[in-house]
Amino acid sequence: MDQFLLAIRVVVSLAIVLGLMWALSRLTKGRTPSRGVPLEIISRAAVGKKASVVVVKIGERGLVVGVTEHSMALLAEIEVENEPVVAETRTPLDLSSALLMDDAGLGVGDLVSQFSADEVPTGADSPRHAAGRRAAPETATPLTGSVLSPSTWREMAQALREKSVRT
Numbered sequence: 001m002d003q004f005l006l007a008i009r010v011v012v013s014l015a016i017v018l019g020l021m022w023a024l025s026r027l028t029k030g031r032t033p034s035r036g037v038p039l040e041i042i043s044r045a046a047v048g049k050k051a052s053v054v055v056v057k058i059g060e061r062g063l064v065v066g067v068t069e070h071s072m073a074l075l076a077e078i079e080v081e082n083e084p085v086v087a088e089t090r091t092p093l094d095l096s097s098a099l100l101m102d103d104a105g106l107g108v109g110d111l112v113s114q115f116s117a118d119e120v121p122t123g124a125d126s127p128r129h130a131a132g133r134r135a136a137p138e139t140a141t142p143l144t145g146s147v148l149s150p151s152t153w154r155e156m157a158q159a160l161r162e163k164s165v166r167t
Contacts, residue, residue, distance in 0.1 A: 042080065055080075 042055040042062070050069040055062065062080030066073045067133070143149040 008123040038057075038059060042051055042057050044054045046052045052067050054065045054067055054076065055064075057080045060080075062078040063074060063075040064078060066075050124135055141149070145152060
């Protein structure tokens, strides 16, 4: 009976400690100590196994700092240019032509070569068997185009072979 009461006291004590930890984490959530000074790491270069040189931008100042496993040292202060923010431009991709090519029996490997090398597959570029005959178009299955499909792996291997031969 004494062991049972001891086990209950341990469980209740653990629950109280975990509850206090959870409550403290909820109270301090989102409160990070900061002084309002923007800090940005511009670049980092390793100079040894556990040492590196870091260029840091703090406000308007640029600092070159040597960082090791046990210490940090200011190496130099430099001028850092403010880079203008460049708006990202995106080009829309027309997938209707890709879907039409896939419906025509061309494989994913042909689509990849078209979009990566701007090549349009022709009859001479279509896959062939070892005897020189043209490969029969695969029928659409639920696995077509997925990682689990053997044809996807064959097409990937063929695309890699073509890339290694062309370069």
